[in-house]
Amino acid sequence: MTNQPSSLEAQLLTLRQEGESAIAASDNLERLEELRVSYLGKKGQLGLLLRTMGKLSAEERPKVGAVANTVKEAIQTALEKQRESLEAAKIQAQLEAETIDVTMPGIYRPQGRIHPLNGIIDRALDIFVGLGYTVASGPEMETDYYNFEALNTPLDHPARDMQDTFYLPDGNLLRTHTSSVQIRFMEAEEPPIRIIAPGRVYRRDNVDSTHAAVFHQLELLAVDEGLTFTDLKGTIKEFLQQMFGELPIRFRASYFPFTEPSAEVDLQWNGRWLEVMGCGMVDPNVLKAVGYDPEVYTGFAAGFGVERFAMVLHQLDDIRRVYTSDLRFLRQF
Known part of the structure; x- marks a missing residue:
């Protein structure tokens, strides 16, 4: 028989999947920060799940703990990757907005003279x-x-x-x-x-x-x-x-x-x-x-x-x- 994941382990894996999807869909740094707090903050979803580990048997705790670490690292990696992508996009948009067409004629202002x-x-x-x-x-x-x-x-x-x-x-x-x-x-x-x-x-x-x-x-x-x-x-x-x-x-x-x-x-x-x-x-x-x-x-x-x-x-x-x-x-x- 194959070992079936515990209920907590399954919730952790589901949390990882939902988190990675939400992070990939975020389109600005403010939304990304909200997701970080939601998943990894002191009162975040991962922390709430880990508080229930006390109910697990001694045999299940190490296994679930390893899964929890994997989920946390995966979410952190997804956050960092998306942050770099959004920052790069922001810089590129700023460069495009501030680009000067040097081939266009400038605004002529006649030089003043001393009276x-x-x-x-x-x-x-x-x-x-x-x-x-x-x-x-x-x-x-x-x-x-x-x-x-x-x-x-x-x-x-x-x-x-x-x-x-x-x-x-x-x-x-x-x-x-x-x-x-x-x-x-x-x-x-x-x-x-x-x-x-x-x-x-x-x-x-x-x-x-x-x-x-x-x-x-x-x-x-x-x-x-x-x-x-x-x-x-x-x-x-x-x-x-x-x-x-x-x-x-x-x-x-x-x-x-x-x-x-x-x-x-x-x-x-x-x-x-x-x-x-x-x-x-x-x-x-x-x-x-x-x-x-x-x-x-x-x-x-x-x-x-x-x-x-x-x-x-x-x-x-x-x-x-x-x-x-x-x-x-x-x-x-």
């Missing part, structure tokens, strides 16, 4: 940073003190007429120059200092081909012991030569309320003299206003309009062209 004003500012800053200057900035909305009074221009000073600006209801104003940045920087720092301050400024100018009510300025300031007008001339000469090349330069006596002595700087361009900068030694009253001792420290300052440099270097006929955002104009740069 002519930003280009001038960047060139100037590179030169002065190379000379040891630090870039400084300040607010465009200023108080009367920082824009005028601290720069030796009291309320009744006639020089204010040259820099009439836009006043706000709260008593503040839109700065007429970036010299206010110099005052704020000197109040916060002790000499020696060397700064370059670019920024937008405002004046009540009538708009025409060479003037605008809103424009850009770049000013430099150096304060230290023993600085002279010779240092100022050498700095400006080096800057202009790097900016324009080896061209004749001249200094003409001029007037600014915050420098003494003061000068205008001319550059010989295409056979004629062009005024390009203003400069001078910092007035002792300005040094006193920020708490510097003018008997110990001296300084020099200079500034220029960015638009003027752009008009010269790019041979522009009208300052308004740099503000209109006309692509026909801007694409030339």
